[in-house]
Amino acid sequence: LAKTTQPISMDSYEGQEVNITCSHNNIATNDYITWYQQFPSQGPRFIIQGYKTKVTNEVASLFIPADRKSSTLSLPRVSLSDTAVYYCLVRDSNYQLIWGAGTKLIIKP
């Protein structure tokens, strides 16, 4: 079965780049790795997804090594409003959805 591991929490400062890594072994070979953001009392919100190498959109980048055993969400120049919990989402080899435990990111002024 797949298992995901993320840091429980991280701190950073406004204007910094933040990288959050999720380790995930035994994931489905043909599915995306997805990251979500969640603010308190709200549902998770899609940030980015990728299959391999690097994906970039207007809010983040996602780096996935060739072995796909991890993925790194990169948030450039964070602001206070990026304070949230960040989840990685994968499917295991049985195609079951597996959510990470979430990383609580706190951005300080």
Place this chain on the structure above:
Amino acid sequence: EPEVTQTPSHQVTQMGQEVILRCVPISNHLYFYWYRQILGQKVEFLVSFYNNEISEKSEIFDDQFSVERPDGSNFTLKIRSTKLEDSAMYFCATGGYLPTDTQYFGPGTRLTVL
């Protein structure tokens, strides 16, 4: 921008009672999901639904849970006999045409079982 809506926003019930949580998916989405999040804990997958049947479910989704799309628009989660440990936020999410499509989450229903 289309969004997923859920009702009620907060439901309080007595242990042993049945509750039905409702979700209105984004129109033309084909995949529907229910998740649970106990206060302060991570998001937990319950069930996915496609083409009027369950496509996958987790170990949490036991016989006390059921889902249906009774009228082609609402997507419901029924908990037959609630327990104290069912107290949580329940999120509905909908996706597009493929199981890998992005999931859009509703605002959630806070269920409190007394």
